[in-house]
Amino acid sequence: MTRRLTLATAAGLLTLSPAAAQTSPGAMPPSPAQVFGPLYHAVEMRRIFPDSKTFADAVPKRPAAAILAAYRACRCDDDAALRRFVAAHFALAPDAAPRPQEKLPLVDHIDRLWPQLTRTSMTVPPGASALPLPRPYVVPGGRFREMYYWDSWFTMLGLQASRQQRLVEDMIVDFGSLIDRYGHIPNGTRSYYLSRSQPPFFYLIAAMSRDPATLATRTRQLRAEHDWWMRGSQDLAPGGEQARVVRLADGTLLNRYWDDRDDPRDESYREDAELAAATPGRDPRQLYRDLRAAAESGWDFSSRWLGDRRTLATIRTTRLLPVDLNSLMVGMERALADQYRKLGDAATADAFARQAETRATAIRRLMWNGRFFADYDLDAKAVSDQPTAAMTVPLFAGIATPDQARATAAALAPLIGEGGVRTTLIASGQQWDDPNGWAPLQWTAITGLRRYGLAAPAARIKAAWLATVAREYAASGKLLEKYDVTERKPGGGGEYPTQDGFGWTNGVTRALLAER
Known part of the structure; x- marks a missing residue:
């Protein structure tokens, strides 16, 4: 346990101290698989729960050492005995699906969902995989019962449209506290997510604050996040790779997605x-x-x-340099330049402005295939020819030239279905593929196209997406994680069933409806 977390012995809870935001990053708590080893392996591989995440979120009723000692003595060779053992030693976390409610107009329905999806976890039980947070926050819903990184920015768009600025400010503090404790924002607020992050939207999350007094704190935290993404870059030779940074043979420095662990999630x-x-x-x-x-x-x-x-x-x-990640890194670097300028540090502002422009130039050069933006393949030493909805992120971040933006709009047209933007044109059975559409990609497409004055395709996507969400809401009373935007029905594919809730769908839909 680090000095930022104290054990409240009377309550038996792990508590986030008020000083958490003032400390330097410390040790990462181990994940359940790391703590429970052979027991965790047995429970998961013998499919004691249909969803692997169920046991990852379970709360131990006793110290880990005592549970493992009991497991070594347990005759748990058959599944029934193992189920009894797990029930005796762990409490399962409840699902975060919203409660059924009376049918209301869609805007009112979303506004009433926010309290149902809001959680507070200043304290968490000892041994739990949950990470404490100092302020209230919104979860996506369903099996996703914790705060997630990139989901939250899209969710917070809806919170602002619903006049929930206090909750927005709370979530900004929560994200900042994660950076202060761990040096970065994890994928989600669970110990098993700490070895990775998600698309870096904190520069946009932090910019949602309406409290100018927090600018210096938010800038410090954003700088720490940038340092984390760029870790290992300082001494990286041309042709070298280190975690999330890659320096190409010509010296160009770009980022990729990574994870600090290499075992099963x-x-x-x-x-x-x-x-x-x-x-x-x-x-x-x-x-x-x-x-x-x-x-x-x-x-x-x-x-x-x-x-x-x-x-x-x-x-x-890990063999691809993603166009969306690097576009967001440009956004982060531009935000840091702007914030340091506001704080009166012109030298640091200029340095980040140069980094942003160098990266933006590299994206226009290396991630443009003549028709649209795509990922750069490290092994092929060439840009991909696969069209995906990620092509809109350079427009969203303001990196594209006007000609590239117009070409992107033309290349995006085949991805636009009756219900919104499809993720790709390939029906692989994976959830981030045809025919599925996702709320965040609708938003980046709409706002990216608008940024370049391409109002017609943006309006088409907006109308199609809202019609899809409204149609399913009329049929089931639910907002879903993803949709089949070809047939305008619930999406499918992937590792788990489509989830109800749902944070970023609520947020993007509410923000788009507020434009009317």
Whole structure:
């Protein structure tokens, strides 16, 4: 336990101290798989729970050492005995699906969902995988019962439209506290997510604050996040790679998705282990790293990351320099330049402005294939020819030239279905592929196109997306994680069923409806 977390012995809870935001990053708490080892492996591989995430989120009723001692003495060879053991020693976390409510107009329904999806966790039980947070926050819903990184910015768009600025400010503080404790914002607020992050939207999250007195704090935290993403770059020679940074042979420095661990993900342990067992001839550690890196991308999973664009066993996320990640890094560097200028530090502001422009120039040069923006393949030493909705992020970040923006709009047209923007044109069975559309990609497409005066395709996407959400809401009374935007129905594919809630769908839909 680090000095930022204190054990409240009377309550038996792990408590976030008020001084948490003033300390330097400390040790990462271990994940459940790391703590419980053979027990965790047995529970997951014997499918005691249909969803691997269930046990990852379970709360131990006793200290880990006592549970492991009991497990060594347990005759848990059959599944019924193992289930009894788990029930005796762990409490399962409740699902975060919203409660049914009376049918209301869509705007009113979303406004009433926010309290149902709001959580407070200043204290967490000892041994739990949950990470404490100092302020209230909104969860996505369903199996996602913790705060997630990039989800939250899209959720917060809706909170602002719903006049929930206090909750927005609270979540900004929460994200800052994660950077102060761990040096970065994890994928989600669980110990098993600490080895990776997600698309870096904190520069936009922090910019939602309306409290000018916090500018210096937010700038310090954003600088720490940038340092984390760029860790290892300072002494990286041309042609070198280090975690999330890659320096090309010509000296160009860019980022990729990564994960600091190379074992099965706690929340998808069985799925990862079974895939590795079924993929002879491939180093399982590299397979796990690429699966985890795709989880950091938020696009878990997509043909975008697959060597053959069809089969998960061919995943190679770490061999690609993603166009969306690097576009967001430009946004971060520009934000740092602007914030340091406001704070009166012109030298640092100029340095970040130069970094941003150097990166933006590299994106226009290396990630433009003549028709649209795409990822750069480190092994092929060439830009991808696969069209995906990620092509809109350079427009969203203001990196594209006017000609590139117009060409991107033309290239995006085949991805626009009756219900919104499809993620890709490949139906691989993965959830970030055809025919699925996701709220964050609708927003980046709409706002990116508008930024370049391309109002017609932006309006088409907006109308199509809102019609899809409204149609499903009329049918089921729910807002979903993803939609089939070809047939305008619930989305499918991937590792788990489509979830109800749902944070970023609520946020993007509410923000778009507020424009009317």
